Amino acid sequence: MKERIYHEELILFKAIMMNKSIIKFIDDKLNESIEVLKKLCRIPSVAAKNEGLLEAANLVEKMLQDAGLETEVHLTSGAPVVTGWKDVGAKRTLLFYDHYDVQPAEPFDLWDSPPFEPEIRNDRLYGRGVADNKGDITTRIWTLKAFQETNTDLPVNVRFVIEGEEEIGSIHLPEYIEKNTDFITADGGIWEFGGAGIDGRQEAWLGLKGIFFVELEVQRLSRDVHSSTACILPSAASRLTWALNSLKDESSRILIEGFYENIKPLTDSELEAIRKIDLHEEQFKKVYGIEEYLNGLTGDELKKAYYGTPTCNICGLTSGYQGKGSMTVLPAKASCKVDFRLVEGMHPNDIHKKLRQHLDDRGFSDIKFSYFEGYPAAKTPINHPFVKIIENANKRVFGDMVIHPTSPGSGPLYLFNKYVPMVSIGCGDYESKAHSPNESIVIENFRKAMNRIVAVMEEMSKW
Numbered sequence: 001m002k003e004r005i006y007h008e009e010l011i012l013f014k015a016i017m018m019n020k021s022i023i024k025f026i027d028d029k030l031n032e033s034i035e036v037l038k039k040l041c042r043i044p045s046v047a048a049k050n051e052g053l054l055e056a057a058n059l060v061e062k063m064l065q066d067a068g069l070e071t072e073v074h075l076t077s078g079a080p081v082v083t084g085w086k087d088v089g090a091k092r093t094l095l096f097y098d099h100y101d102v103q104p105a106e107p108f109d110l111w112d113s114p115p116f117e118p119e120i121r122n123d124r125l126y127g128r129g130v131a132d133n134k135g136d137i138t139t140r141i142w143t144l145k146a147f148q149e150t151n152t153d154l155p156v157n158v159r160f161v162i163e164g165e166e167e168i169g170s171i172h173l174p175e176y177i178e179k180n181t182d183f184i185t186a187d188g189g190i191w192e193f194g195g196a197g198i199d200g201r202q203e204a205w206l207g208l209k210g211i212f213f214v215e216l217e218v219q220r221l222s223r224d225v226h227s228s229t230a231c232i233l234p235s236a237a238s239r240l241t242w243a244l245n246s247l248k249d250e251s252s253r254i255l256i257e258g259f260y261e262n263i264k265p266l267t268d269s270e271l272e273a274i275r276k277i278d279l280h281e282e283q284f285k286k287v288y289g290i291e292e293y294l295n296g297l298t299g300d301e302l303k304k305a306y307y308g309t310p311t312c313n314i315c316g317l318t319s320g321y322q323g324k325g326s327m328t329v330l331p332a333k334a335s336c337k338v339d340f341r342l343v344e345g346m347h348p349n350d351i352h353k354k355l356r357q358h359l360d361d362r363g364f365s366d367i368k369f370s371y372f373e374g375y376p377a378a379k380t381p382i383n384h385p386f387v388k389i390i391e392n393a394n395k396r397v398f399g400d401m402v403i404h405p406t407s408p409g410s411g412p413l414y415l416f417n418k419y420v421p422m423v424s425i426g427c428g429d430y431e432s433k434a435h436s437p438n439e440s441i442v443i444e445n446f447r448k449a450m451n452r453i454v455a456v457m458e459e460m461s462k463w
């Protein structure tokens with residue numbers, strides 16, 4: 001018994017020593033790791049414009065190699081998927097999912113410093129991609145470099161999947177995943193985004209909603225004509241608005257037949273968890289400039305809607321003349337973009353069929369789908385032991401954290417979650433402005449996010 005205690009103490013002592021030298025490396029070399037992040041952010045790897053993707057993929061591969069990982073670049077019909085791994089024969093394996101592509105930086109004139117020339121101001125690093133998701137790529141790889149440089153054994157095996165089309169819907173990621181399910185099978189995984197909420201506490205997101213995105217288009221005339229002829233000619237703009245008007249009522253209840261029928265409701269443990277979450281209702285009312293939420297939602301009902309209901313949202317509408325002054329025209333064409341956020345149980349193919357049926361049944365067969373894409377929702381169960389590991393690791397570095405059963409946003413988590421329970425944590429924060437001008441991260445969060453990865457690996461090795 002005595003020997004066992006001694007043995008356990010020795011393991012603990014070794015863990016503390018290991019932790020110390022790695023944390024020291026991370027702290028001492030903070031400037032170096034920021035330089036690596038800046039270098040990655042100088043590459044304008046905008047997937048929407050198909051720019052800089054190969055260059056970014058190459059740099060990410062080099063970063064993985066510098067951290068002592070083996071790598072492979074997997075070609076797809078689009079941007080390549082970069083993978084890295086180090087198998088140390090440990091009991092547990094940790095997977096990271098990231099993306100080296102970024103959103104376009106427009107409008108450039110709203111940036112206080114050029115988006116692809118990262119700059120530090122007031123303890124924040126500014127630049128396109130610093131928060132989404134190049135900062136996280138760097139914290140994760142640099143943590144492994146700290147193990148490598150301090151000659152410390154990794155407590156778990158690690159794997160990276162870093163794609164280049166996340167911001168355009170991960171179109172070709174399934175090509176990679178289908179052929180590599182063994183590689184993504186792991187005990188736990190860390191998803192690409194995350195950080196601190198409006199109250200400064202760290203947040204973990206256990207799931208992502210699915211999405212069905214569609215562009216609707218209608219053309220009723222061969223060309224735009226004088227609006228005086230509206231007495232005898234059909235209007236594409238009116239056709240489209242009538243069709244859109246049929247999709248949901250004024251309480252935002254979606255009217256497509258069977259739309260809600262396959263939904264898996266939030267589980268009892270999820271409901272219990274969300275009751276404890278503070279969504280900072282009043283603070284966000286000010287942020288959004290509203291008097292009240294949709295249908296006057298508040299408290300638990302607001303939370304249930306946030307985590308557990310699908311949406312039908314018009315993203316944009318285009319038709320006719322919208323320039324200065326008046327122009328009396330009858331537009332030949334009208335189009336719009338609509339996104340449906342899907343919750344567990346719903347499938348984009350099913351929603352696609354039901355939307356088509358809905359429009360046809362109401363005489364809107366002239367409304368065409370000019371483009372569509374989508375994927376289903378996915379979640380890691382809230383009671384999964386890996387969730388506890390994340391919570392414990394976070395506590396050691398940042399303190400208490402908020403666990404969200406799902407994000408209201410979307411991502412291709414469904415490709416992974418059959419093989420690995422994933423949790424989203426990262427180095428961003430409420431002010432990070434991902435996808436917007438002046439994207440930034442707090443340097444201190446960047447440093448602590450690395451310490452948290454060390455803690456996750458240690459906690460995982462005890463599992």
Ligand SMILES: [Zn+2]
Nearest residue numbers: 132167434435
């Ligand atoms: Zn993004």
